[in-house]
Amino acid sequence: MMDIDHRVRSYACDAVFDCSPDRITAVSRFESGERHAVYKVSYLDPVGGTSDLVVRISTVDDARGCAQAEREATVLKKVQGFAAPLLYDFRCDSRWFAVPTMCMQFVPGQPRELVAAAAKDVERLGSVIGWVHGLATDDLVEWFPQTGSTAAYRDDRWEEIVRKLPSVRDPLPAPVQRRLKRALLVVNRSLESAQRRGSFRTDERLVLLHGDPGAGNILWDRKPVLIDWEYARLGDPADEVAYIFGQHGLTAPQRKAFWRGYRRSRNPQQHLQDVVDRVGWWEPVTLLGSALWWVERWSRRDDADAAGRVDPSAPRACSYYLDRVIHRLDRFDELFTGAPGAKVL
Known part of the structure; x- marks a missing residue:
């Protein structure tokens, strides 16, 4: 062999x-x-x-x-x-x-933490994301059959997040479990107000999303290049923008720079104000969803360790996944309190 x-x-x-x-x-x-x-x-x-x-x-x-x-x-x-x-x-x-x-x-660029990036670089990223969101998607519908309105997409994504809850179990540290459950309550309450928002009741078509624009999936060469498109989907553009804002912890000036680039390249331009409005709801949702994704990886690794086997989907130590859960929860808490680790209720 x-x-x-x-x-x-x-x-x-x-x-x-x-x-x-x-x-x-x-x-x-x-x-x-x-x-x-x-x-x-x-x-x-x-x-x-x-x-x-x-x-x-x-x-x-x-x-x-x-x-x-x-x-x-x-x-x-x-x-x-x-x-x-x-x-x-x-x-x-x-x-x-x-x-x-x-x-x-092979793209010769390197990933880097976006929170330390200059405004002009964040603006370039906004331009790339806006270009992706503006692409026609008729040729992709057969690959993503579950299409619909932004409201239907919101509800489907929330159900997908909730399905990860069984991974919140012992021996996951009790303080982490409590923080996850508090975050779930906060977002679940916000869903009621989201259902009444006019920005969710539009005739927008879902757009192409990269699905995971974290630091490791953005290579910086002459311009930002997105790699690892395995989670690409048709969805609400506000979901992806909120993911970028929350996962990277972008500052207010960086967010303004991102929107400048996004507006410049997004075509068509209609509904942009609705997208901006929905980002506020999506940001804590994406942080909670990401935290639970890492919990699921922690759970798989914990199960593999207990059974004395290897799980290719969770190749790292449990502590690696736990650190990423806590990092997302800290960002979640900062949205409501301004202090990582503080209670949000």
């Missing part, structure tokens, strides 16, 4: 025309990646120049994983070259890998 290095080399050179195994100079694995093994492949092209590409191999081997990867590849073809790397190749399985595998452009 071929070792992983040889398989990565062989697949990469089958995926791009100007690569050959004997001209590959280096294969190195990136440290990050929750559900994928990601490799940088460097090689000499036919004219002697150095080229780089990325091979991403799924660690999930099931039919659902293949369907999700195929959907992501379809989205990448739509946004590549501006908001995302170029996609060179995608296969659900091959003679080298029995799992979904992609070959794509």
Whole structure:
């Protein structure tokens, strides 16, 4: 059986025309990646120049994983070259890998904490996100069949968040459990007022969302480039903007800069004020949803440790996931009290 290095080399050179195994100079694995093994492949092209590409191999081997990867590849073809790397190749399985595998452009930029970014960079990110949200999506409907109004999307997302509650259990620390339950009560109460908001009762169409624009999924080169589109969906643009504001802890000046870029590139322009209004409701919701997502990863790792097995979807220690839960809860509390860890009730 071929070792992983040889398989990565062989697949990469089958995926791009100007690569050959004997001209590959280096294969190195990136440290990050929750559900994928990601490799940088460097090689000499036919004219002697150095080229780089990325091979991403799924660690999930099931039919659902293949369907999700195929959907992501379809989205990448739509946004590549501006908001995302170029996609060179995608296969659900091959003679080298029995799992979904992609070959794509290597982006030389690095991720960074957005809260420390200059206003002009945040404005550039707003422009990229606005461009994505303004794309026509008729060709994506078959991949995202659950479309509807912003109100229906809001209710579906809330139900999705609530379904993660069984992961809030012992031995998750009791103070963390209490904070999660308090946050749930706060958001559940706010849902009643959201249902009465005029900004949720519009005729807007749902837009394409990246789905996870966290710090690790934004590479900063000449412009911000979004990677890892596996959670892409059709949804309320306010959901994604609120996610960016809350997850990154953007300051008031940074938020203004983001909106400048967003307004400049968002097409069509109608309903923008409704989007701005809905962001206020979505921000605590996205923080709670993210906290529960990390709780779910903590739960999977805890179960795997107890059973003495490996869960590829939760490869890190429980403490890693717990830290991310607490970080989201601190941000959630700051929205209501201005102080992390303070009670919100």
